[in-house]
Amino acid sequence: MMRKSLVLPVVAGLLAPVLVACGGSDGSSGDGEAIVVGTTDQFTATEESPAPLDPAFAYDTGSWNILRQSLQTLMHVPRGGGAPVPEAASSCRFSDNQNESYRCELRDGLKFAGGADITSEDVKFSIERVIDINSEAGAVGLLKNIDTIETPSDTEVIFHLKTPDATFPYKLSTPVAGIVDPESYEGKTLRDGFGVNGSGPYKFDAEVKDGKIVKAVFTKNDSYKGDLKLRNSKVELRSYPDAAAMGKALDSGEIDVMARTMAPGQIEEMTAKPKDSVELTEMPGLEIRYLAFDTDEPVGKEKAVRQAVASLVDRGQIASEVYGATAEPLYSLIPATITAHTNSFFNKYGEPNRAEAAKFLEDAGVETPVKFTMHYTTDHYGEATAKEFEMLKEQLNSSGLFQVDTKGAVWSKFRPAQTRGEYTVYGMGWFPDFPDPDNYIAPFLDEDNFLNAPYANPKVIKELIPQSRSEAERSAAASAFSEMQDIVAEDVPVLPLWQGKQYVAAADDISGVEWALNPSGELLLWELGTGSAV
Structure with missing residues (x-):
């Protein structure tokens, strides 16, 4: 029978260790067959x-x-x-x-x-x-x-x-x-x-079809010397077009583990109707989703427009009706599970308020309805993204202050176009490079930022980011991070929407699942084995 397990580490600036029960077996898969992991991530050249x-x-x-x-x-x-x-x-x-x-x-x-x-x-x-x-x-x-x-x-x-x-x-x-x-x-x-040629724990080989990886094969690297302990000798990562196809592969025994990214409906169904020999594991997540604005573009450069959008977006509706128990509203770039988080957007805008949105636009002399297109990626963050953007469109358009369209594109086209500055407003997700509040601020606000965005706040770049990085004791940087979050809420170059949890479904003879996907969304395939975890 499916068992739902919950792993909740404390996140306080850095991730604290998690306690987990240890079994008597070393859990190694030895030289047996590969452990097969499914993913909806697409790898395209x-x-x-x-x-x-x-x-x-x-x-x-x-x-x-x-x-x-x-x-x-x-x-x-x-x-x-x-x-x-x-x-x-x-x-x-x-x-x-x-x-x-x-x-x-x-x-x-x-x-x-x-x-x-x-x-x-x-x-x-x-x-x-x-x-x-x-x-x-x-x-x-x-x-x-x-x-x-x-x-x-x-x-x-x-x-x-x-x-x-x-x-x-x-x-x-x-x-x-x-x-x-x-x-x-x-x-x-x-x-x-x-x-890929390196010295990691595995040698890598790819099975490619039509310019896409359909199977990534990781075989134990006998030359590896490092700190990681491998609990298997071979893992295959198989790419599926969507969560439904990945779920069918788990049901048929084609894969042993269903990882990134399960659909909210799958999680709800597997919780309500457990499946034999499958275990669903819930883990904390540090993923956030957000809207970003091109502040050089005629619509996006108008702060009142960005503030009006911030006044209208109903995060609670998106989280509950699109993502269910897998997401929570987010009111800052820094998620609630990271030290230095503040609810800066809620403190400034409160609950969705059409009157406040209209006042921002009226005071700035912005003619309504404001027209623009919101862009999103169709295949990178899961199938619920399209529904999320339809809901965002409805929230803005129902106010009468906006006339918004939505348009989706596959990641291999979306990301280059976004980087080139072709989108006025677009949706993105973020898994941190490392679990520190700096990595929720600098990638969006610093020079050479991840978004290649034109927004630049001199105080943030020249003063607050360097100040925060000079603090070896990370809790001492909290005041700098608090001020930067307030600046983001005031200027709205990006608009945080929600933060998510993570789920993995696996055959119940696979161990180490709770370690194999960390809160930053990193797959640590060496943690998977058969038998009891240690």
């Missing part, structure tokens, strides 16, 4: 997105979930959360009091999966390569604070930062800082296609 798995280009949760298995980083966030710990490194530390110089010593015997030894020069090459390529679509912003990289010996690497940054160890734990084999990657050119 196109002319606009030619290098979906190059760490200099990739910046979506699905692609990073492939890279995390196959590339090694100097640091990683440990099981259950907390401060980063060494992975490819044997030790890392700030060597000054200003958090501007960070030194790492590599583990002995590190090798790429192809057999070549790894030295500090390979680390330097990998990270400088991302900075040199400087892809607009990528996560280069996480590394832009690096001034120089020094390699005094084959095993030591020193990062000299432009400004103090207490979050830098987290950034070294993300796939953009993955160590790649220089024999397979050029220094200033993206690697097209689906090849």
Whole structure:
């Protein structure tokens, strides 16, 4: 019978460890058949997105979930959360009091999966390569604070930062800082296609059809030396067009685990009508969804328009009627489960209020109805996205103040168009790169931001973000984060909508499920096994 388990770690700036019962078996799948995991993430190579798995280009949760298995980083966030710990490194530390110089010593015997030894020069090459390529679509912003990289010996690497940054160890734990084999990657050119060559816990191979990965195969890398403990020798990640197809694959035994992203209706049905031999696991999530505005575009640049939208959106209706128990209204970019969260949008706008929205527009002399199109991706965040945007359209249009259309596009077209600034208003989701409030602020408001957005607040960029990063004790940065959240609520360059929970359904002979998808949406496939978890 299906059992619903609940795993709720405490999130306070950093993720605190989770307690879980341990069984007597080591849970290893040994050399048996692969554990098969289903996903609705799509992995597509196109002319606009030619290098979906190059760490200099990739910046979506699905692609990073492939890279995390196959590339090694100097640091990683440990099981259950907390401060980063060494992975490819044997030790890392700030060597000054200003958090501007960070030194790492590599583990002995590190090798790429192809057999070549790894030295500090390979680390330097990998990270400088991302900075040199400087892809607009990528996560280069996480590394832009690096001034120089020094390699005094084959095993030591020193990062000299432009400004103090207490979050830098987290950034070294993300796939953009993955160590790649220089024999397979050029220094200033993206690697097209689906090849990945690194030193992670698994070797990676892709089964591709019509320019899409249909099956990602991860086989234990016997050369791997690092902090991660593998509980299996092989995992297959299979991509499905939607949650319904993925659910059928679980029912038929084609897959063992149904991961990202289950549909709200599936979760409700599996809770109400348990299935034999299937366990549904609910886990906390750090995912947020939001609307973003192009503040250079004629409609989007008018603050009164953005404030009027903020006055009309009914988050509670979206959460309850579209996502049910899987989502909660969100009134800040920083979710409620992260230290430094404030309800800045609720404090300013309160409940949906047409009169207030009309006053914003009238005071600014904006002619109504205001016309624009809201864009969303049809295949990246789950099938409920379309329903969400129809509800948003109805909420705005029913006020008589707006005349809004919606338009969807597949992610491989949506993301490049969004990056180029082709959309006035658009919907996005965000899983944090690392669980710190900085990663809900800087990617949207800093220079070289993730959205490639034109909005720039000098106080945020020049004063508040640097101030927050200078605090090694992260709780001491709360006042800076509080002020930045209030600025976002006032200017509305982005409009937070809701934050979500996560669910995984798995055959009941699969263990480690509660560890295999962390609150940041990261798949940690090495945690899966058969038998009891340890």
